[in-house]
Every structure is written in structure tokens, then in C-alpha cells.
Amino acid sequence: MTIQLPGTGGTLRAYEPRTEPLAVAAGTSFTSRTVFAAAHVVADPFADVSPDAPAAVDWDATLAFRRHLWAHGLGVAEAMDTAQRGMGLDWTGAAELIRRSAAEARAVGGRIACGVGTDQITGGTLAEIRAAYEEQLALVEDSGAQAVLMASRALAATATGPEDYLEVYGHLLRQATAPVVLHWLGPMFDPALTGYWGADDLDAATDVFLEIIAAHPDKVDGVKVSLLEARREVDLRRRLPRGVRCYTGDDFHYPELIAGDAKGFSHALLGVFDPLGPLAAQAVRLLDTGDTAGFRALLDPTVALSRHLFQAPTRFYKTGVVFLAWLAGHQDHFAMVGGLQSARSLPHFARAYELADGLGLFPDPKLAEDRMKTLLALYGVTR
Numbered sequence: 001m002t003i004q005l006p007g008t009g010g011t012l013r014a015y016e017p018r019t020e021p022l023a024v025a026a027g028t029s030f031t032s033r034t035v036f037a038a039a040h041v042v043a044d045p046f047a048d049v050s051p052d053a054p055a056a057v058d059w060d061a062t063l064a065f066r067r068h069l070w071a072h073g074l075g076v077a078e079a080m081d082t083a084q085r086g087m088g089l090d091w092t093g094a095a096e097l098i099r100r101s102a103a104e105a106r107a108v109g110g111r112i113a114c115g116v117g118t119d120q121i122t123g124g125t126l127a128e129i130r131a132a133y134e135e136q137l138a139l140v141e142d143s144g145a146q147a148v149l150m151a152s153r154a155l156a157a158t159a160t161g162p163e164d165y166l167e168v169y170g171h172l173l174r175q176a177t178a179p180v181v182l183h184w185l186g187p188m189f190d191p192a193l194t195g196y197w198g199a200d201d202l203d204a205a206t207d208v209f210l211e212i213i214a215a216h217p218d219k220v221d222g223v224k225v226s227l228l229e230a231r232r233e234v235d236l237r238r239r240l241p242r243g244v245r246c247y248t249g250d251d252f253h254y255p256e257l258i259a260g261d262a263k264g265f266s267h268a269l270l271g272v273f274d275p276l277g278p279l280a281a282q283a284v285r286l287l288d289t290g291d292t293a294g295f296r297a298l299l300d301p302t303v304a305l306s307r308h309l310f311q312a313p314t315r316f317y318k319t320g321v322v323f324l325a326w327l328a329g330h331q332d333h334f335a336m337v338g339g340l341q342s343a344r345s346l347p348h349f350a351r352a353y354e355l356a357d358g359l360g361l362f363p364d365p366k367l368a369e370d371r372m373k374t375l376l377a378l379y380g381v382t383r
Contacts, residue, residue, distance in 0.1 A: 003369055005350040015354055017369045022360030024278040026071040032288045036075040037273035038082035039066055040321050045335040055093045055337035063104050065330050070110030072281040080115040082271040084318055088338025091120040095139055102143035113146040118154045126164060129154050133172050147180040153192040162198035162208040169212045179221035186227040188314040210239055217241040224249045224269045230257055237264055251310045255299040259292050272306040275324040305355040316343040320352050327368040346379045
């Protein structure tokens with residue numbers, strides 16, 4: 001059996017789906033790397049909301065997906081950009097997500113880290129930005145989750161130079177009750193974060209970032225770097241104080257960065273590990289045994305899919321992530337909070353389906369094929 005997929009120039013081409021998924025088994029957490037999958041949220045498709053209204057979340061399906069990730073040994077990075085923070089999910093919704101997911105993590109023994117930001121405000125003074133961060137940090141710590149200090153649009157808009165970042169982050173790190181992860185999200189993921197750390201020049205910004213860490217190394221578990229520049233990440237991780245981890249957020253170069261070299265390696269906190277969860281877990285277990293070649297053989301072929309999902313405009317990668325979750329049977333619909341399911345084109349979806357199917361990511365390939373045909377029919381492809 002074949003399926004007709006959009007080709008170039010408005011044409012259709014035949015694609016033959018695979019009939020069997022990749023065989024993967026659930027398992028425990030890893031020994032050689034700390035790995036988080038940044039998880040998406042599942043919208044409530046029956047809620048009568050507009051794209052500008054507060055998000056309506058299907059809590060049962062959202063938490064079930066997190067149990068799926070934990071069952072494969074992955075940690076869950078919660079309420080971060082993959083969960084549409086600032087792109088459909090406001091702070092009220094994120095706070096509820098943190099509370100529910102942290103409780104679920106305690107119930108199943110899963111590892112969880114949660115995003116701390118300032119999205120309850122759109123701007124303000126440095127004091128107001130600190131207060132917004134403090135409110136979110138307190139909620140995350142009270143929930144029992146590890147905190148991830150995310151980049152702040154409000155701080156990026158208000159700060160006049162590196163000294164403002166040093167002051168705000170220094171204040172927060174002194175307050176934190178346990179080591180946190182610092183998140184550097186590049187402007188390709190959020191244009192409002194251009195010039196973060198007080199400099200457009202990335203070398204100068206890196207120096208400020210490292211100065212913050214060096215002043216509080218006991219309060220920094222690690223850093224998550226999402227700049228999509230492998231060389232820069234390697235240089236940064238070699239300059240980190242001993243004991244501070246580098247969590248790659250590079251969805252273009254993650255196999256080589258996680259594998260590492262003689263001078264070190266990156267751990268992982270990745271949005272692409274949402275759709276890749278079981279396969280990524282199997283690859284890291286090979287790495288646990290010292291089988292770096294096996295790890296690369298399994299994970300390297302996934303990069304084409306990741307680069308496709310994260311192609312510019314990169315911030316819309318969430319649409320592809322949720323699309324694949326629907327095809328894989330993790331949710332019954334392809335609706336997103338904020339109406340973001342419309343952010344990618346039919347040819348983009350078709351290529352994502354083809355690449356994911358080729359990797360064997362769909363537990364039920366026939367279900368994925370049928371759902372892809374349903375989407376194609378909505379766009380007028382009926383043969």
C-alpha cells in the first residue's frame with residue numbers, strides 16, 4: 001500500500017509506509033548521562049476558546065504523555081518552550097501544569113525539572129522582574145521539582161547592560177534552595193531574546209554567562225544551551241566550573257555533543273526528545289555500556305527529522321512535535337493551544353511523517369498512515 005504525499009510544484013508522489021515500528025522497550029534511567037525530554041502539552045479540542053484566550057489543556061492526555069517518557073527512563077523538562085510557554089500557554093496555565101506534573105512525577109518516581117520565567121508580566125523594572133522570577137521559583141521549589149531559570153523577555157527588554165543580568169541572576173541564585181539549571185535560549189527560538197546577557201556579540205555574552213556561574217557554582221547544577229552552534233557549546237562546556245553540567249539544547253548537533261570527546265560531553269535537555277523519546281532512550285543505554293558507535297548509529301539518522309522540525313522559523317517546531325504525537329497515538333487529535341497547528345504547511349507535515357515513519361517512530365504504523373491520510377483529505381488530497 002502507498003500513500004500520496006505532496007511533492008514539489010504542487011505534485012503528488014507515492015510513498016510506501018513501513019509496516020513495523022522500531023522495537024524498543026521501556027527501561028530505567030541512565031548511568032552515563034542525565035537526559036531530559038522537554039514535553040509538549042495536549043490541548044482540549046472541545047474547549048470553546050479563541051487563539052488569544054487562556055489555554056485549555058487536556059490534563060489526562062498531557063500527564064499520560066509524561067508517564068510515557070518516564071517509562072523509558074527519561075526525565076521530563078516541564079513548562080518550557082516546548083510546552084508553548086509564551087506561545088499559547090500563559091503563567092496561570094504553566095503553574096497548573098507544574099503542580100500537576102510534579103505530583104505525577106512523585107507518584108511514579110520520575111525525574112522532573114520545571115521552567116521558571118517572568119511571563120506573568122510583559123515588562124517592568126528590575127525589581128518587578130526579580131519578583132516575577134521569585135514567584136515562579138517558589139512555586140517550582142514548593143512542588144519538589146528542580147528549577148530551570150529560563151531567559152526572560154521582560155529582562156531582555158529592560159536590561160541596559162550586563163550588570164543588570166548579573167544583578168538579577170545573582171539575586172535569584174542566592175535565593176535558590178537547590179542547584180538550578182540556567183537556560184540560554186537563542187533568538188532563533190525567540191526573537192525577543194536577542195542580545196541576552198547584555199550583548200549582541202556571542203563571545204561577550206558568553207563571558208557574562210560564565211561570570212554569573214563562576215560567582216555561584218554551588219547553586220548551578222548545569223546550563224542548557226540552545227544556540228544551534230556545536231562549536232560554541234563545546235567551547236562553553238570546557239570553560240564551566242568543575243561539577244557544573246552542560247545540557248545540550250542543540251537540536252541540530254545533539255548526537256555528537258552527547259557522545260562527546262576526550263575532553264568531555266554534554267548531557268541533554270531537548271525538545272526533539274519528545275517525539276524521539278523511546279529511540280533516544282535506547283541510544284543512551286548503548287552509551288551507558290560504552291558503545292559510542294552503537295549510540296551514534298542509532299541516533300545520527302534522527303538528525304534529518306530534527307533539522308526538519310526545527311527549520312526556520314525555529315520557534316514553530318512545537319507544531320511538528322505535536323503533529324508527530326498525534327500520528328503516534330499519544331493523543332486523539334491534532335489541535336494545539338493558541339491554534340498553533342496552523343503554523344506549518346502541508347508539505348512540511350508530509351515530510352515530517354515520511355522521516356518519522358522511516359525511523360520507525362510510530363508504534364502503530366497503520367494508525368499513523370490513516371491519520372496522515374485524514375490530514376491530507378482535509379487539504380483536498382483524496383487519492
